[in-house]
Amino acid sequence: MSAPPTNCPRCGAPTVPGDRLCFSCGQVLSDQPRTEPAARASEEDFTLPAAPAATPGPAAEERRGDIDSAGTVRPPWEDRARFGFWLALWLTWRDSVFRPVDFFRKLPPRTGLGPAIGYIMLLSGVALAFNIYWDTVRTVIAGGAEGGVLVTLFSGLLLLVFGGAFILAIYLGLLFVMVGLLHLGCMVAGAGRRGYEATFRATAYAAGPAAFAIFPFFGPLIGMIWGTVLLYIAVREVQRTTNGRTVLAFVVPLVAVTAFFMFLGILAALILATTDLDTAV
Numbered sequence: 536m537s538a539p540p541t542n543c544p545r546c547g548a549p550t551v552p553g554d555r556l557c558f559s560c561g562q563v564l565s566d567q568p569r570t571e572p573a574a575r576a577s578e579e580d581f582t583l584p585a586a587p588a589a590t591p592g593p594a595a596e597e598r599r600g601d602i603d604s605a606g607t608v609r610p611p612w613e614d615r616a617r618f619g620f621w622l623a624l625w626l627t628w629r630d631s632v633f634r635p636v637d638f639f640r641k642l643p644p645r646t647g648l649g650p651a652i653g654y655i656m657l658l659s660g661v662a663l664a665f666n667i668y669w670d671t672v673r674t675v676i677a678g679g680a681e682g683g684v685l686v687t688l689f690s691g692l693l694l695l696v697f698g699g700a701f702i703l704a705i706y707l708g709l710l711f712v713m714v715g716l717l718h719l720g721c722m723v724a725g726a727g728r729r730g731y732e733a734t735f736r737a738t739a740y741a742a743g744p745a746a747f748a749i750f751p752f753f754g755p756l757i758g759m760i761w762g763t764v765l766l767y768i769a770v771r772e773v774q775r776t777t778n779g780r781t782v783l784a785f786v787v788p789l790v791a792v793t794a795f796f797m798f799l800g801i802l803a804a805l806i807l808a809t810t811d812l813d814t815a816v
Contacts, residue, residue, distance in 0.1 A: 644733035651739035726776035737769035
């Protein structure tokens with residue numbers, strides 16, 4: 536006889552017997568219902584099974600702390616009332632960029648898209664501003680300022696002020712589409728059980744390396760490379776999946792998009808060939 540269905544003691548969502556985590560809110564499940572909600576990351580209140588009379592070492596305590604806090608600790612950016620704007624931004628950026636495994640393992644999958652959108656749009660705006668700035672500086676240094684240095688700098692400022700909002704609006708729309716394709720890959724790979732919102736939050740909080748655009752020349756390149764690595768780690772940890780499934784989740788949309796554009800190219804070639812034949816006749 537199968538085990539009766541259960542519900543998450545934290546959010547009430549249905550759970551599958553044997554699951555260790557609630558795939559809705561990230562609550563750690565156990566055989567007995569908890570009397571209190573899961574607390575922040577703790578490394579002191581649990582001991583992994585050990586040999587009789589053996590004292591658990593620091594590694595065992597740290598591992599249990601990771602399990603207890605998995606998917607339950609909101610990033611400081613989502614608790615700005617407590618940390619303040621700048622400290623919350625700094626702590627979230629630092630931990631997501633330099634401690635990605637721990638950060639994304641503890642990131643709740645479903646606490647809203649608003650803060651995540653604000654975070655990625657803020658960093659994207661910073662990256663856009665510095666890209667325009669450094670392009671303007673390079674133009675001036677290379678002697679390409681045909682109307683003078685002041686005119687070139689003023690043109691860059693106008694592009695930033697008036698074009699920046701338009702560019703970011705388009706980027707936000709494309710972001711939802713790109714995350715949708717990535718989540719489709721996750722579903723095909725069997726790695727999307729925590730939903731589209733979890734994939735979007737992982738993508739948004741993996742945008743930290745965009746800030747490397749403040750450095751000229753190699754800054755954007757470093758940001759792009761490290762951002763790709765972070766996105767891989769983020770999807771793997773937030774969706775609680777394996778390396779193989781994560782790789783497949785990235786490959787599927789890439790293959791699909793490539794095949795789509797190949798199809799468009801072949802279709803365009805056939806149309807042109809048909810037009811040429813009609814013209815010849």
